[in-house]
Each structure stands twice: as structure tokens, then as C-alpha cells.
Amino acid sequence: MKIKIPLEKKTKFREKIEELSGENLFACYQCGRCSGGCPGASQMDMLPNQVMRYIYLGAEEEVLNSKTIWVCASCYMCTQRCPKGVNLTKVMEAARQMYLRKNQDYFSPDNIPQKDREELPTIAMVSCLRKMSS
Amino acid sequence: MQKIAYYPGCTMKTTAKNFEDSAIAVFKKLGIELVEIPRWNCCGTVYSLTSDDLMHHLAPIRNLIRVKEMGCDKVVTFCSMCYNTLKQSNLRFQQNEEERQKINDFMYREELNYEGDVEIVQALEFLRDSVGFKKIAEKVKNPLNGLKVAPYYGCLLLRPKEASIDNPEDPSIVEDLIKSLGAEPVDFPYKNECCMSYLTVNHKDIVAERTFNIIKSAGKFGADMILTSCPLCEYNLDARQREALEKFPDHLSMPVLYFTQLMAMALGLDDKDIRFDLNYIKPDDKLIKSNI
Ligand code: SF4
Numbered sequence: 001m002k003i004k005i006p007l008e009k010k011t012k013f014r015e016k017i018e019e020l021s022g023e024n025l026f027a028c029y030q031c032g033r034c035s036g037g038c039p040g041a042s043q044m045d046m047l048p049n050q051v052m053r054y055i056y057l058g059a060e061e062e063v064l065n066s067k068t069i070w071v072c073a074s075c076y077m078c079t080q081r082c083p084k085g086v087n088l089t090k091v092m093e094a095a096r097q098m099y100l101r102k103n104q105d106y107f108s109p110d111n112i113p114q115k116d117r118e119e120l121p122t123i124a125m126v127s128c129l130r131k132m133s134s
Numbered sequence: 135m136q137k138i139a140y141y142p143g144c145t146m147k148t149t150a151k152n153f154e155d156s157a158i159a160v161f162k163k164l165g166i167e168l169v170e171i172p173r174w175n176c177c178g179t180v181y182s183l184t185s186d187d188l189m190h191h192l193a194p195i196r197n198l199i200r201v202k203e204m205g206c207d208k209v210v211t212f213c214s215m216c217y218n219t220l221k222q223s224n225l226r227f228q229q230n231e232e233e234r235q236k237i238n239d240f241m242y243r244e245e246l247n248y249e250g251d252v253e254i255v256q257a258l259e260f261l262r263d264s265v266g267f268k269k270i271a272e273k274v275k276n277p278l279n280g281l282k283v284a285p286y287y288g289c290l291l292l293r294p295k296e297a298s299i300d301n302p303e304d305p306s307i308v309e310d311l312i313k314s315l316g317a318e319p320v321d322f323p324y325k326n327e328c329c330m331s332y333l334t335v336n337h338k339d340i341v342a343e344r345t346f347n348i349i350k351s352a353g354k355f356g357a358d359m360i361l362t363s364c365p366l367c368e369y370n371l372d373a374r375q376r377e378a379l380e381k382f383p384d385h386l387s388m389p390v391l392y393f394t395q396l397m398a399m400a401l402g403l404d405d406k407d408i409r410f411d412l413n414y415i416k417p418d419d420k421l422i423k424s425n426i
Pocket residue numbers: 027028029030031032033034035048049052081082083084085086088
């Protein structure tokens with residue numbers, strides 16, 4: 001994939017993610033351990049280490065429209081395994097928040113069928129909506 | 135009888151009522167009364183991870199104010215998600231003075247200014263540190279000899295490491311509990327991996343595949359059942375076996391129990407305390423009878 005990003009935009013997106021996550025994107029040296037341990041990797045269209053790289057490059061649209069940030073289940077495995085101490089779980093959350101703070105839902109309560117509402121544990125619905133709706 | 139403040143959380147009162155009922159009965163048998171916090175509220179289920187979001191820490195912290203109001207400085211919780219959220223919010227609160235001030239200011243109507251001095255204890259930690267597995271072993275009436283149990287820690291009992299109840303990469307706390315009940319712990323590679331959590335709401339297929347793989351692995355290592363401490367893991371590994379079977383016809387079903395249910399079996403408690411009626415896959419009669 002060929003993407004062209006103006007320098008100013010590149011810096012802004014990365015800085016915003018850094019601000020929201022509190023993490024230093026420059027710390028990542030692309031070893032891939034985060035992706036190796038990620039339970040959702042097989043379902044993702046951009047691996048966790050690639051998310052780090054794309055943010056570094058300022059590819060806002062690619063990251064915010066990826067399936068990956070919504071497949072991430074905040075399990076903290078990447079964070080546990082990163083040799084550089086990057087909290088990638090927070091970086092994923094920052095990306096989701098950048099999407100949601102444009103006042104849009106990725107998944108809204110109306111999308112849960114009545115039958116499922118009766119069966120699903122409360123924690124499942126609350127956590128899903130906390131992560132995926134604005 | 136020893137008393138301890140208890141935070142149930144929403145799911146222990148609804149789909150995981152079997153977790154709560156067995157927990158209360160087991161603790162009573164061990165001489166401990168779980169005293170429910172008055173006017174508790176939902177903790178929010180997930181710890182809010184962004185640096186600027188303080189609002190979502192109010193719910194967990196408010197529960198800790200309730201603990202202080204009871205005159206306690208320690209609270210026990212069972213659900214892994216509640217535990218993790220309360221624990222992480224409390225840690226953040228303790229570590230940041232400016233945020234501490236802001237959060238207290240938000241809750242100016244509370245009579246008490248919270249100071250970060252409540253200890254959040256997950257029930258397994260309580261059993262290990264305050265009761266002791268040796269004492270539990272002494273109370274066992276029906277040793278579960280021959281029963282092979284795979285502990286499933288999932289994510290939130292072990293990660294992030296500052297909120298872990300044990301060694302995050304090589305835990306043994308549930309294994310030790312299983313041994314104290316006379317059963318045999320089964321090690322398997324998925325024990326500290328994620329079940330894909332809340333994706334069960336919008337991606338049943340992803341969770342079903344995950345469940346299939348986790349159970350297949352536990353089976354391969356000889357487990358008769360899986361043990362958990364999280365109502366969401368329980369639901370995903372238990373009820374989602376329905377979807378797993380649709381997707382993978384060679385799926386072999388396996389019961390998934392809360393650790394308190396297994397304890398209730400070993401301590402000789404009644405069916406009404408064990409409550410298999412709320413488990414989706416019913417433990418095999420033979421499996422149970424040979425042990426009770
Ligand atoms: S594990 Fe850490 S350093 Fe390695 S690629 Fe992932 S984020 Fe970068």
C-alpha cells in the first residue's frame with residue numbers, strides 16, 4: 001500500500017495519540033512481540049506492531065478505519081510482553097477514542113438483538129459499549 | 135465469624151448468581167461472612183485507559199468511599215473484571231495527587247474525602263493469604279481425587295502486572311487451590327490468554343472460534359473441566375460452546391465452573407449452593423457423583 005502523508009498531519013496524529021495514551025511512540029523498535037502474543041492477531045487487518053508503525057508515520061485514516069482497533073480486547077498481553085515497556089493497550093484505546101470522540105459509534109446499543117440482551121452477562125454489554133460507543 | 139466487606143458487581147447478581155451463591159456459602163463454611171457494601175454501584179467493568187478521562191474513575195472510587203463508610207479499609211471482590219477495574223483505578227488515584235483532588239472535587243456531595251487507603255483484594259488472594267490453602271484442605275469433606283481441572287486465569291487477574299494477583303507469566307494460585315481440594319491441576323497453554331472478552335457481543339464468531347481452541351487444548355492435556363473467576367470468561371467458554379459446536383462439528387463439550395463451585399463440591403455443600411442450574415454445559419453426572 002502506498003500512502004502519502006503531509007509532514008504536519010503526520011506529527012499531529014502521532015502527538016494526539018501520545019497525549020491520549022501517555023506513551024512514547026518512538027520507544028518501539030518493531031520487534032513484533034506484541035503481535036506474537038496478541039490473541040486477536042489472526043482476525044486483524046493490521047498487526048499491533050504495524051499499528052505502532054502507522055501511527056508513527058501519521059497514517060490517521062488507515063489506523064482509525066482499521067478493523068484491528070475494534071478487535072483488540074484490551075487483554076494487556078502486548079503490554080506485558082513488550083521489551084521496551086510500551087503500553088500498546090493504551091495506544092489502542094487512544095486510537096478508539098480518537099474515532100469515538102468524533103461523536104460516532106462503532107457499535108451502538110441498538111445493534112444488540114433483544115434475544116442477546118436477555119442472555120448476555122451485564123459486564124459483556126457494559127464493557128462492549130464502553131469500548132465501542134461514544 | 136470473621137467479617138469482610140464484599141463488592142459483588144452487577145453480574146454476580148444476574149447471570150453469575152451461581153458464582154455469588156456458591157461464594158457466600160463457601161466463605162460461610164470457612165467461617166467468613168461476606169458483608170455486602172451498602173449502595174454499591176457498577177464499577178464500569180473496564181478500566182479507562184486514556185490519560186485525560188477521569189470521569190470513568192468516579193464509579194470505582196465511589197465504591198471505595200462506601201467501603202470507608204462501613205469503617206473498613208479492605209474489600210473483597212470475586213469477578214475478575216470488577217477486581218481489575220477497582221484495583222487499577224485505586225492505583226491511579228494513589229499515584230496522582232492532582233487527579234486525586236479533582237476526583238474528590240467531582241464527588242463533593244460525598245461526606246467523605248477518599249484518600250486512596252482501601253485495599254482491593256481478589257477472593258483468590260484472600261483465600262491464599264488470609265485463610266490459607268492448608269486450612270481449606272483441612273475443611274474438605276469430599277476430596278475431588280482423580281478430577282482433572284484446568285485453571286483458566288484469562289487476562290484480568292494477571293495483567294497489567296501492577297494489578298496481578300500472582301506471577302503474570304507463571305501463576306500458580308489457582309493450581310494450589312485445586313490441589314487443596316484433592317483434585318489435579320492441568321497445565322495448558324491458553325491458561326493466561328484472553329477469551330476475546332466483550333467481543334462476544336458483536337463478534338460471536340470470533341469468540342466461538344477462540345472457545346473451540348481453548349477447550350480443545352484443555353481437553354488435549356487431559357482436563358475434565360475448566361475453572362474460572364470471571365463471569366465473562368465463564369459465559370464465553372461455557373455458553374459460546376453452542377456457537378462453537380455449530381462452527382466446528384468436532385467440538386467436544388466441557389463444563390466450565392467458577393472456582394467457588396468446585397470448592398462447594400469439595401466442602402460438601404448442597405446443590406442449592408453449588409448451583410449448576412445456571413451453567414450452560416452441565417457437569418457430567420458421573421463426574422460429579424464419583425466426587426460427591
Ligand atoms: S513489542 Fe513493543 S517494541 Fe516490540 S513491536 Fe510491539 S510495541 Fe514495538
